[in-house]
Amino acid sequence: MKQIKGTNDFVVKFANVNGTGSASANHLFAKAIFRMGIPVSPRNIFPSNIQGLPTWYEVRVSSKGYLGRRGGVDLMVCVNPQSMEQDIASVEPGGYFVYDNTKPLAPHLKRDDIHFFGIPFTEMCMREYSVPRLQQLLKNVVYVGALAALLDIDFGVLKGLLNDQFKGKEKLISSNVHALEMGYQYATENFQCPLPIKLKKGGNVAPHILETPHILMNGNTAAALGAIYGGATVAAWYPITPSTSVIDSFATYAKRLRIDAGSGKKNYAVVQAEDELAAMGMVVGAGWNGARAFTATSGPGVSLMSEFLGLAYFAEVPVVLINVQRSGPSTGMPTRSQQSDVLAAAYASHGDTKQVLLFPATPQECFEMTVNAFDLSERLQTPIIMMSDLDLGMNDWMSPPLEWDDNYEMDRGKVLDAQGLDDAKKWGRYLDVDGDGICYRTLPGAHPTKGAYFTRGSSKNEMAVYSESGDDYVRNVDRLLRKFETAKDLVPQPKTHPPIEVKKPKTKLKLGALFFGTSASPSYEAVEMLAPEGYPIDTMRIRAFPFHNDLDQFIHDHDLVFVIEQNRDGQMRQLIMNECQIAPTKLTSILNYSGTPITARDIANQIRTSLNTKSAKIVPLHAETA
Amino acid sequence: MKQIKGTNDFVVKFANVNGTGSASANHLFAKAIFRMGIPVSPRNIFPSNIQGLPTWYEVRVSSKGYLGRRGGVDLMVCVNPQSMEQDIASVEPGGYFVYDNTKPLAPHLKRDDIHFFGIPFTEMCMREYSVPRLQQLLKNVVYVGALAALLDIDFGVLKGLLNDQFKGKEKLISSNVHALEMGYQYATENFQCPLPIKLKKGGNVAPHILETPHILMNGNTAAALGAIYGGATVAAWYPITPSTSVIDSFATYAKRLRIDAGSGKKNYAVVQAEDELAAMGMVVGAGWNGARAFTATSGPGVSLMSEFLGLAYFAEVPVVLINVQRSGPSTGMPTRSQQSDVLAAAYASHGDTKQVLLFPATPQECFEMTVNAFDLSERLQTPIIMMSDLDLGMNDWMSPPLEWDDNYEMDRGKVLDAQGLDDAKKWGRYLDVDGDGICYRTLPGAHPTKGAYFTRGSSKNEMAVYSESGDDYVRNVDRLLRKFETAKDLVPQPKTHPPIEVKKPKTKLKLGALFFGTSASPSYEAVEMLAPEGYPIDTMRIRAFPFHNDLDQFIHDHDLVFVIEQNRDGQMRQLIMNECQIAPTKLTSILNYSGTPITARDIANQIRTSLNTKSAKIVPLHAETA
């Protein structure tokens, strides 16, 4: 029978029941690989309940450092009878299936193209522990021990992790280590260890990974740190998966880093609002009053915030919103990932609105873009929406360490203080003095006699006086467009890489691929898969809306451009067509909207199919306009 | 000095202060012209307050029956000192300015290219009436009397109108008639009456107008009647200008037409909700439970309803929403008109959502499309959003009479009752039995043992059982796309007219124009203006989203297509580019977003400019794709 082989290159998946403490054990497994210096990317696939439903944990190991999902499972660890059937089916031919054989496997579930490894986890734990809680909990640690033998995990690293985790609680450390050993011992005694898929420190790991001491962190934590470093002082929010941990982390870090030295009091405020409308209202109020304020939410929250987002757009109030996207529409699948709020965010609210969006692809960017979002929101006096997603926000990603330049100064934008008001010749809140569409604002309380004005969403003239004149209205909204134009050069620019050389190209077409956020990593991988097959594809990663002119140029320079994204309607493609002057037949959607993150194999397959059948579709454009 | 001339073809505008009762007098003026059988279209341009601010009333008279705004003012009646300066400036050279000369006109306001007619309205009324209320009120009637002389309005018609209005209140009739006569007399005694602009019964009025006995009604009343005839039983709403009168009229008609004969009780319910979220929630609840339910709102309400619209889309609940658009974004200008919620409505809510939109252009269509909306919402099991606007909804439009086919049967869509459930072989709420994406629903209480299911926005499979499987999710949202495809043939189809023959065309380009709603009337007029100038433009009026394939074909068949709409961002153009495979350079936006309805002259001017400068812009498309 075939055996899947590979050093530092495979996919392991765990099938568990939620609420059983498995996530921690699975994390131990992934973190051990990380500490061995081998690129790893774990993903939690969990249900929208608290206890008792199937949950999975997929760990990709990739010597080259691909952090997106590859597709397929090489080794499955299944301790959940509920999902056993589908778990067995999902293993690649030649792969491995580790399961609890305390109860024998039902014969009809057997496959003869994969390798089964039964280990009596339950029985072992029942024998070893008398407390039910420990029987339940340590079972997870036992299978990690078994994997240590099967995959050749450095046992010292595992112990080190347990030491870190339970620092000071010796009893817990030793019971956990014991459980690990039990599993390890069982595997070595009963199976040929290690398997043909295994880990090797150093090994074939790509140099750019080895050179930097990476960290393992999720995007939500990184965004929270961004808010700390970006000087956010007011966080108002309403709990919603998968954005909740942004604020949790912010509060945790702030408690440590933002206490006034003298008084022990807080230099920040976190308020759990009564809903998302209120959360956004608080952020608008605080932003209007000169604090750096933000909120984090997900789909339903974005819908509920849309009226306020329109107000902030029109009243020109700095606001930062971190949208950690989940499956939509409506309640959708709250614990599944998508990139499907692109249009809802870009045009949030009725009337003519255009919002500034940022698209981070890594925790590092979550950090940097959050800092940037505060600068941009004050520079542009408008909401900045950072579009993260569940995959990026809640999963651990290997990342180069976060960096900080101590020379950074906050950009508070055009705010006139008392001195500024005294110096100004003529001041009007909505006068476009500099021609960039951005006017000078003032803060309440700044000056005894100057600079007070009335903020309203509704009709006004340049002097902030109430006006229902059509001319005033048009001048105002045209200026907002001008400001949006200004934004193009201020937001993060798209990223390209040097083109991949291809020996014998199979197509004469100049191919390009556009993507953003969590679609980036598997897209790069797919492009590298396709190059040796004769398909050279240039890439551009979109990092913000409004789009930089480079994006137009990129599309212009290619005959066919794939737009790779994780939603049903190809929303980024639509946004591009709306905002750029692009012939739509040039843009082909590559989509995944199942709720689990898109894989490199899936992308490559879709592109292959498209290239083999699309040629017919590329011609009409020339035809149509001839 | 030049004198503007014209029989049954001119624009009169009134400048008043709101809260002074002028609207009724102005309406009397317009209605008299209507009763004379001459096409007239009055427009109220009013502020967002109750008393004391400038308000205008613009009356267009057009023998050909153009009901959109033409642009320019031929005769201005100004009784508001606040706006006098801008009112004088707005009169066309050779036009007429009627004003209250109780106080003399400030010399610097004089223009020597227009004709001034001072009438001491205030003085006359002070002399004639002792009660301040009457002095104030009847002043308005006096100027209507003067206009009767100046424009040759049939005095009998005016009297008839007063008789109708104050039926049974003889004293009121005679005091009003007296006021009319006072004005009439003053004008005939002091000026050469009638002016070169004047009215003439029969006259040069277009035959298609003369042939039908028209009615004068606003779109909101028509929509309300549509809800009555469409069988709506539940109306839940929250007051907001300019949609309020939809529900007001519905309640008024229902009080008359929907009382249970036996009990005297109501066969309908109107509930003023606590806000728009609740209004939409009630409609969703009622629609789910099998009643025809609707709400009406405007911009901010659409934003607030978006979460529920997403739920209704995903949970497939019939919902009818009448969106009477006003200026956006945010509070915008609540009493000004725009067509700027196109994108907000089409993609209402986060996640991948697509909503069905209807675009009425006349009160007749408001009526018919509202009826249709209820059929469509139940047929398609999804929200139907009718996109009216302030101009259509709140102004009186001349219209052929509303028609009703007594053979009409409500299309309640695919609903299985007890019998249907017993007959069905296998039933699952989300099984696509017919392949059109539309499944069979059941109503609560229908059957003792069959057909009960759980409705949720979140994850589910075809049998309506909770599921977080990616496959189930994808199958479900793909089916929703299929349903949207089905909708294309069910919604009102776009309208074209036979092409206009042009003797010596000035361009070789095949030109087209796309428009919808209140942009239609002035667009048709502009096209007729341009034809004799050598620009033949084919037209297509969009009546619904999703777009019919004819729209693609129309664009395909033309070299350059103008998209005429009333918003800043060219939202319909964007929607077309999103949903059709259209090269964007083919579509040129013609826009007005000042808040006052677009005029034929403005459209014609913009097209002229575009044709004289655009040619350069049409080439690049060929170039780009070459």
Place this chain on the structure above:
Amino acid sequence: MSYIKPKFRHPRLPTNNLGYTIADYDGAISTLCAGCGHDSISASIRNACFKSSLHPHRIAKISGIGCSSKMPTYFLSRSHGFNSVHGRMPSVATGASLANRDLTYVGVSGDGDTASIGMGQFIHLMRRNVNMTYIVANNGCYGLTKGQDSATADLGSISKYGDVNGFDGIDLASLAILQGASFVARSFSGDKEQLEPLIRAAMAHNGFAFIDVVSPCVTFNNHNGSTKSYAETRDHLDAMPVDFVPMRDEIRTQYAEGTSQSVTLHDGSVIHLRKAVSGLATNDRQSALNTIKSNEDKARILTGLLFLDPDTQNLSTSLELATRPLNELGKDELCPGSKVLKSINEGLR
């Protein structure tokens, strides 16, 4: 995951007046945590409907979002259900009740769903006196989003994450009494002797009936209780992986009317219940409020039927709706026809 149906059931189950067995009122298997108070409430609703001999298919279940709002899946599978959006169940229920005044409506919500995001709709639902039973499964926290304080959490209570709640808890029963609810009760999820009859009475009430049910969250309980025992338990928790939810049993209690009872929750905290004497329910809002408050001052949660106004006008009556459900009306009743339209046209000339 826990099960509200017993695993084994006697083949010949007793039937109610309509001939249904209790199984006809069952729902799907619960996916809530083992021992969650919400499951006890589901069971009580099921039992109440059985005992009151209601046709299951003539009941409609409506909820918002949350662990509590999932409950309707776990009882009455033969009833239609609607798990709508967070905090907006009241409006959906209002619309449903307008469409068909003949069904029995059961709304199920959580304290987050009702007291935070749903507060506005909740108050206006009461003001309209929609004919329905509204049950809040009140656990002082947001279960489904993992344990944040809700607006009913007691001042000073400590959440699983160690944060001290700095705000007064909203007393939904008092609020309901002040804002015009016509039936207001409170109970404890584990006290089925009290809860079942209250639910039956609420469903029989011809107007808006509110029941605030204290329903401990096994996993993120947020009641103030004895800080000492709580702290002890916390220490214990610290060593656990965050995603570990131990298996627990439902908390059951049973005590006589007019007496008090202390109940120890899963985390070791203690709440003090006081059972009002039935039949004593006042129809004087002011005195009901005063009684609740005086118990609260003694750190006691008063349970039982707290206020009742039996002669109330529900929304269908105050709107003067005809007796036939609106969703049954056809073209004949609804569509005035071409003649009427002609006369309307006449009026517009």
Place this chain on the structure above:
Amino acid sequence: MSYIKPKFRHPRLPTNNLGYTIADYDGAISTLCAGCGHDSISASIRNACFKSSLHPHRIAKISGIGCSSKMPTYFLSRSHGFNSVHGRMPSVATGASLANRDLTYVGVSGDGDTASIGMGQFIHLMRRNVNMTYIVANNGCYGLTKGQDSATADLGSISKYGDVNGFDGIDLASLAILQGASFVARSFSGDKEQLEPLIRAAMAHNGFAFIDVVSPCVTFNNHNGSTKSYAETRDHLDAMPVDFVPMRDEIRTQYAEGTSQSVTLHDGSVIHLRKAVSGLATNDRQSALNTIKSNEDKARILTGLLFLDPDTQNLSTSLELATRPLNELGKDELCPGSKVLKSINEGLR
């Protein structure tokens, strides 16, 4: 349109302790209807700020949407103002107050803005005890959208359109007392002898202060009052064009503490006010509720300071905010710098 500034002003106006004249507290010219109660409230706010010698620029005015919410334009032009969105002023005010705890916040709202769309936010604002004065100009109707009933309209009152209101009016003052507001008062727009000192006290109060001000709408008044006189007036109205708003004078009233007074509104309806004795404000919520109710039972609206808890924790204190306003903090206080980040990185390995 009416004017709150007198047309003529003596050249040497008296100054307050800070040297400001009353003119320094003026706003723009009002665009509300002549005689609208809201203009009297604006005047009282202006006067209160003058008399209390507050720096105008240290006040921030925040409102929702409605005729009432336009008021902030018409007083204190030297203060920043924010006319936000309908019903959501509470959240905007909360955010503003967090950003800068040192300003004085005046929130202005209407009964539609607060009791309907804003109900949820209103209750949670009180729960958080945000340090601000919250004034509702309560006219029982939606003025700006032309006279629909609001949720505070009396049961049985008849709107301008002839509809009878079938729902109980919400008593915002009672609600505020129940839901934890630390300062609750009621007054009448035309009673400046009572209103001005209440506003001054509210602004001086260190926590959430609520004032419910009965403020007649000239144009669409919705109080129940004497049906007879109302009906008479109605008949009169019928003959008027719908867009005619007659010029009226403000309704002023003056009466002693401890006495009652009947006030006839513009439409002929009558309301009965009862002025509480000042200094008697209770800090017992229950008895405050009872007193309001017993007056209501006599069809009397109790005015005055109804409840006061002077030793309350406002949001800034309960969140333990540092004394320096958050919006004044700079990089040094906010940004932990590269060294700290390095150690954070270490922790993530």
